[in-house]
Amino acid sequence: MTPMARTFLTSAALTALVLPTAIQAQSIGYGNVGDGPGADAPSDAPDTGRPARSGRNGRGGxxxxxxxxxxxxVNQIxxxxxxxxxxxxxxxxVAAGVDASIxxxxxxxxxxxxxxxxFGWGKRAGDGDTISGLVNGYTTVARGLTVEGGALATRASGDRGGVGFGSRGFDDNGSTKIYSVYAGPSFATRAGDVALSANYRAGYTKVDQDNDVDFDGEDFGIGSFDVFDESVVQIADVSAMLAPGTALPVGLGAAGSFYQEDVSNLDQRVRDMQARGIVTVPVNRNLQVTGxxxxxxVEISSRDAVRGPNGAPLVRNGRYVTDDSAPRQIAYDVDGLIWDVGVMWRPSxxxxxxxxVGRRYGSTSFNGTLTYAPNDRSALNVMVYDNVAGFGGQVTRLLDGLPEDFEAVRDPISGELRGCASTLSGNGCLSGALGSIRSATxxxxxxxxxxxxxMGGLDAGIGAGYDRRKFIAARGTILASANGVVDQNYWLAAFLSGRIDPQSGWATNGYAQWLKSNDLALDNIxxxxxxxxxxxxxxxxxxxxAAVGIDGTLQPEPLxxxxTASALVGMRYSF
Structure with missing residues (x-):
């Protein structure tokens, strides 16, 4: 087992022991998501840009x-x-695992x-091991104070991501493994009529790729070595809100947030700080308008790579070596006024x-969420997002926003996590955040x-989405050719399972993913x-x-x- 795999297992185990918890809706962006379906959030809930944990509201009864x-x-494949x-x-x-819900x-x-x-049979089938998992939750430390945490481990196909999509390869050759863990406290209280809240999250994400290329000579291009390595993320926000109808007919509030991600590749750093005043105008019992x-x-900066005598970059373990003595280069620097107007509608x-809709990052920005649960057996969730980050920041936001009750949907042959988890409490899809693993922000x-x-013994779900990433890199550095590159990830994932009788059942799942880029060094796949x-x-x-599967990677000509077709027969013993 690799050191990174051992680290993830330890982190996941500590999370499970220290944080008896559940999982909440994916929220990547800025704007109040509110509670999950069925929750009744107070009208003065602050617009923190962070989903509320419905379990904290006592939904557990x-x-x-x-x-x-x-x-x-034990399975034969x-x-x-x-x-x-x-x-x-x-x-x-040979596999061992645990599924838990508390x-x-x-x-x-x-x-x-x-x-x-x-264990591979024959010379061509190599041995390998894999850690995959999804953990998230919270525990209440004191009144109004909770500690939350979670972890993710999965495998992507190729060097552009895909969260387990693609052919079911079982050895370690060419595999890309993603590990992430986060934790932090949340605090909410009242000072008279004012609702106060504060949150902090620290996250760590690592991409372990089987690529040990070293060279000092010819530059093979940014597409070869611009693969994310690791990053540390810090996210904090604080707000004070006065509800409409207390001191004034309208609600008043103030909020501030801080985001920083330090990426190991070329010492990249993303820093986003903001403060804003908020006015809430009630239109009727169910509708509020906010401004x-x-x-x-917002500032993004990095350093250059170490250069050889001929000016070519130095590469170690398949990634550029950072020149720590080089000055930090500014890739993105935007500051000034921001604004937005919005609506919050809760008819039931x-x-x-x-x-x-408003202005952020120097241009127009849209974000929002829709949750609709007509009954206790079905739920629809839609989310629109806009943010600046690195790969690790997107994964941390994903974990911090996953629903608090879910069942993992795994490939029946490889055992890997598939595109979406089964949940009625929010958007449990992973694919959007894991679509591209370039190192550039x-x-x-x-x-x-x-x-x-x-419904009864039937469990069904479908998820779809679109993720567009425009990369930002400093001129004069080895990443300069990535500046302005756009990667687009269109994805679709579905699952359907049911029971035949009390002793037997079936399950199906399918996926489609379209990866497009205007980078001439990469093909659309x-x-x-x-x-x-x-x-x-x-x-x-x-x-x-018993299970069967088929996977295809469709590539442009002349490729x-x-x-690939796969089949499995096996036995599982549950304790």
Whole structure:
């Protein structure tokens, strides 16, 4: 097991032990998401840009519910290349994992963590191990004070991301592994009629790529080595809000936020500070109009790579070596007034809409969320976002915003996390944040939508979205050629499962992903795939499983498309 994998397992285990918790809706951006479907947020909830944990509002009903299911598996897998070759590889997979859900009035946990080792048969099938998991939650330390945390581990296909999309390769050759962990406190209280809140998050993200290229000579281009390594993220915000109808007919508030991400690649740094005043005007019982005016300062900077005698950059372990003695170069520097106007509409406890338009980052900015849960069995969630960050910042925001109750959707053959988790409390999709793993920082704008249905033994969901990243890099550095490059990620993920009888059931899932870039060094790629599985309980704890899947990578001419079919038979024992 790699050191990074051991680090993730330790972090995930500590999170699960220290933070009995659950998971909340993905929110990438700025604007009040509000509580999940079914929650009834107070009208004076501050617009902090952070989703509220519904469990803190007592939705657990005071009764504690605990479900912890550890398991072990032994599976036999056949992986057959259909195009352009015809190679057939066989693996024996040994896995151990745990699925957990704990919910109560003061704390909650949702977790799915899995370790696998693959033994390859023959010279061409290599051995490998994989950690995959999703953990998130909070625990109440004192009245109004909670500590939240979470972790993610998954594997992407290729050097452009894809959160487990693409062919099901089982050895470590060419794999890209993503690890992330975050934690921090949240505090909310009142001083008379004024609602006060403060939040802080610290996150760490690491991309472990099987690429040990070293050279001092020819420059092969930015596309070869502009792969994210690791970053540390800090996010903080504070607000004070006076609700309409207390001291004045309108609501008044003030809020401030701080974001900083330090990326190891070429010592890149993103810093975003803002302060704003907020006015809330009630239109009727269900509708409020908001306006905000403030000041923001955003700066992105980096250093250059170490250069050889011929001016070519030095590369170690597949990434550029930072010249720590080089002066810091400014890539992006915007400061001045910011503003937005928006609406907050909550016609019932099952429907919530927020929408904002304004000026940030020197141009027009849109963001908002829609949650609609017509009943306790289905939910629709839509989110529009706009922010400046690095890859690690997007993943930290993703973890901090995941729903507090979810079931991981895993590929039945590889065991990897798929595009969306199954949840009725928010947008549990991972694909938007994990679409591109360049090291350069960027402005991200996009939309993500998901619909989930649980009815009897049927569990269904679909998610779709679009993520556009325009990269920002300093002139005069090795990353200069990435400045202005636009990567676009269109994605679709769906799952459907059900029971045949009390002893057996089935599951299917499918995905499609379109990766486009105006970088001439990269090709536009389409990834598609689907899988189906059947299980039957042989005893109360022993389960037999059979599964089949197909995956394709569609590439522009003259490159050949890649198609792979896979099959699995195995046994799982749950403790």
């Amino acid at each position: 005071g009764g504690k519910q605990v479900a912890v299911i550890p398991y072990v598996e 056949v992986n057959a290349e259909l195009s352009p070759g015809d190679e057939v590889l066989t693996y024996t997979q 919910s109560g009035r003061n704390n909650a946990l949702a977790a799915s963590v899995r370790y696998e080792h693959h 905000a005016l403030g000041y923001e300062n 406890r099952r429907t919530s809409l927020t929408a904002h 960027f402005r991200a704008r996009g939309v993500a939508a998901s619909y989930t249905l649980k 389409t990834n598609v795939g689907a899988s189906a599985s059947y299980y039957r309980l042989l005893t109360a704890r022993l389960r037999a499983t 050949d498309d890649i198609w």
